[in-house]
Amino acid sequence: xxxxxxxxxxxxxxxxxxxxxxxxxxxxxxxxxxxxxxxxxxxxxxxxxxxxxxxxxxxxxxxxxxxxxxxxxxxxxxxxxxxxxxxxxxxxxxxxxxxxxxxxxxxxxxxxxxxxxxxxxxxxxxxxxxxxxxxxxxxxxxxxxxxxxxxxxxxxxxxxxxxxxxxxxxxxxxxxxxxxxxxxxxxxxxxxxxxxxxxxxxxxxxxxxxxxxxx
Numbered sequence: 001x002x003x004x005x006x007x008x009x010x011x012x013x014x015x016x017x018x019x020x021x022x023x024x025x026x027x028x029x030x031x032x033x034x035x036x037x038x039x040x041x042x043x044x045x046x047x048x049x050x051x052x053x054x055x056x057x058x059x060x061x062x063x064x065x066x067x068x069x070x071x072x073x074x075x076x077x078x079x080x081x082x083x084x085x086x087x088x089x090x091x092x093x094x095x096x097x098x099x100x101x102x103x104x105x106x107x108x109x110x111x112x113x114x115x116x117x118x119x120x121x122x123x124x125x126x127x128x129x130x131x132x133x134x135x136x137x138x139x140x141x142x143x144x145x146x147x148x149x150x151x152x153x154x155x156x157x158x159x160x161x162x163x164x165x166x167x168x169x170x171x172x173x174x175x176x177x178x179x180x181x182x183x184x185x186x187x188x189x190x191x192x193x194x195x196x197x198x199x200x201x202x203x204x205x206x207x208x209x210x211x212x213x214x215x
Contacts, residue, residue: 013055019045020052021069024062028113029106036062063114064127070111071131077104078138082145086194089146093194094187097162101169101181108166135159146198154197161193 023045027035036059038052045051056062077096083089100108118124139155140148148154169175 016047016051017055017065018069020047020055020062021065024052024066025069025107025110025114028066029110032113033117038062060121060123063117063121063124066110066114067118067124067127067131070107070114071134073107074111074135075138078135078142082142084145084147086146086191086198089142090187090191090194093142093190094183097165097186097190098181098183100166101186105170109170112167112171132159143197146194148198157197158193161197165189 020041023041024036027040027044038056038059039049041047041052041062042049052062056065077099079092079096083092115128118128136152136155136159139158140151143154143158144151169178169181
């Protein structure tokens with residue numbers, strides 16, 4: 001196998017890796033893991049043959065790149081200004097869930113497909129874990145701003161609930177017959193979940209001290 005990068009214009013290595021990861025995610029969303037090959041990514045991305053294998057030599061490395069990219073995109077969409085009011089937070093997270101169930105639907109389907117692969121391939125577990133920790137760190141920061149007594153534990157609950165809701169609406173038994181998600185309904189659902197996670201007595205947000213790597 002050649003170690004020389006196929007020529008494909010002036011794009012930087014970072015741009016090329018991002019393009020490959022995004023294309024891989026799109027292929028998995030459309031065709032499942034059976035559609036994910038180096039050649040298929042090259043073709044779909046409009047890159048010269050061998051480009052994907054130059055950056056990601058193995059299929060495992062390509063899937064790991066998908067984990068990292070999915071986490072990067074998900075974290076970037078979580079509100080950067082941390083709300084301190086539950087109603088405000090519910091609206092923001094409800095809007096985000098609506099986006100993930102509509103415009104971001106394919107990306108979330110790919111995330112579920114790729115996550116299942118880690119259960120079969122131990123080599124992928126560290127990459128999936130790192131991606132999951134990044135998302136949970138952002139969730140912990142949001143919950144800390146809302147006064148969570150234990151932001152990390154609350155983030156675990158919120159992540160589990162969010163994944164459950166997304167899976168149910170996108171791939172669950174009743175998903176095909178459900179109406180288009182309603183932002184107001186999602187906001188109300190998020191508010192109930194926040195109340196359950198945070199309880200009625202929340203601590204002073206200033207008491208939260210983020211650990212290393214927290215946003």
